[in-house]
Amino acid sequence: MVTVRAPATSANLGCGFDVFGLALERPADIVRVERAEETTIEVTGVGEQYIPTEPPKNTAGVVAEELGTPAHIRINKGVRPSSGLGSSAASAAAAAVALNELYDCGLTRRELVRVAAEGEAAVSGEAHADNVAPSILGGFTMVTDDAITQVEASIPVVACLPEIVVSTRDARRVVPQSVDIDELVDTVGNAATLTAGMFRDNPELVGTGLEDGSVTGSRASLIDGFDAVRTAALDAGATGVAVSGAGPSVLAVCHDDGQSAVASAMLDAFSDADVEARAYPTAVGGGATIERR
Numbered sequence: 361m362v363t364v365r366a367p368a369t370s371a372n373l374g375c376g377f378d379v380f381g382l383a384l385e386r387p388a389d390i391v392r393v394e395r396a397e398e399t400t401i402e403v404t405g406v407g408e409q410y411i412p413t414e415p416p417k418n419t420a421g422v423v424a425e426e427l428g429t430p431a432h433i434r435i436n437k438g439v440r441p442s443s444g445l446g447s448s449a450a451s452a453a454a455a456a457v458a459l460n461e462l463y464d465c466g467l468t469r470r471e472l473v474r475v476a477a478e479g480e481a482a483v484s485g486e487a488h489a490d491n492v493a494p495s496i497l498g499g500f501t502m503v504t505d506d507a508i509t510q511v512e513a514s515i516p517v518v519a520c521l522p523e524i525v526v527s528t529r530d531a532r533r534v535v536p537q538s539v540d541i542d543e544l545v546d547t548v549g550n551a552a553t554l555t556a557g558m559f560r561d562n563p564e565l566v567g568t569g570l571e572d573g574s575v576t577g578s579r580a581s582l583i584d585g586f587d588a589v590r591t592a593a594l595d596a597g598a599t600g601v602a603v604s605g606a607g608p609s610v611l612a613v614c615h616d617d618g619q620s621a622v623a624s625a626m627l628d629a630f631s632d633a634d635v636e637a638r639a640y641p642t643a644v645g646g647g648a649t650i651e652r653r
């Protein structure tokens with residue numbers, strides 16, 4: 361039996377649509393795997409009622425099929441499904457690391473990213489790896505068709521999760537299919553600024569780079585109260601704010617020790633918009649860890 365903890369993640373970071381992602385110290389999924397003749401899945405925890413247990417429909421089950429490693433898989437969800445915090449990816453990442461260990465497959469962490477992305481494909485229709493990469497590798501990651509680049513980073517953040525459900529499938533439908541050259545120039549500038557900030561552990565640069573005029577606007581329209589929450593976070597000292605992944609979570613980058621004030625301001629602003637929410641004051645963290653073998 362192998363038990364693995366894989367963290368929640370925040371993809372896109374405004375300007376880095378389908379490329380950037382970061383691992384959060386919390387929340388996380390815990391996945392326990394035992395060898396079996398055929399794959400079966402049990403799910404407990406946050407939002408368990410919304411998660412299919414048929415292996416081909418569950419990201420962890422798809423990973424077991426991809427690796428050829430049948431197992432009894434117990435998923436304890438700490439990351440709410442359809443949260444924008446990489447819920448489906450956390451289970452896929454944890455299952456990939458756990459099954460690789462259980463069956464001594466010998467795959468590297470980077471190879472496991474590609475396997476876990478197939479689990480994501482089963483639920484969102486596309487094998488994008490911007491959540492599974494940070495969940496497996498930790499830190500800040502950049503994923504393209506040709507390369508996965510990882511940077512260790514130490515940046516305080518708040519992830520604020522409203523009681524709204526936005527599925528990745530639906531949120532991909534509202535993304536504009538083209539951008540003009542001015543937007544492209546801004547996006548490249550912001551992406552470079554954000555990346556430099558991650559290398560330097562500089563929340564000002566990271567927050568500035570979160571700006572995005574292409575995807576964020578259309579996604580924000582799916583989140584009641586987004587503009588007020590963004591303004592409240594900035595007023596409370598956040599250096600930048602973005603939709604986390606496909607939403608509805610909102611990610612704010614903070615200065616050291618700035619998370620409490622920013623978290624309170626975001627919760628108050630959601631409450632003023634009649635939206636219940638919870639906040640995770642956290643930071644960029646490590647990747648999946650084997651807890652027990």
Ligand SMILES: Nc1ncnc2c1ncn2[C@@H]1O[C@H](COP(=O)(O)OP(=O)(O)OP(=O)(O)O)[C@@H](O)[C@H]1O
Pocket residue numbers: 369371410411412417418419420435440441442443444445446447448449451452483484491526527528529604605606607
């Ligand atoms: N093990 C799993 N954990 C969570 N969701 C799963 C799992 N397997 C399948 N799903 C399905 O995936 C969907 C949630 O994935 P989705 O990508 O929409 O949300 P998310 O992972 O929280 O968001 P994002 O990718 O934007 O950060 C739900 O429909 C859920 O039923």
Ligand SMILES: N[C@@H](CCO)C(=O)O
Pocket residue numbers: 371372377378379484488490491528531532605606
């Ligand atoms: N890059 C993806 C992340 C969500 O899974 C998107 O925004 O659709």
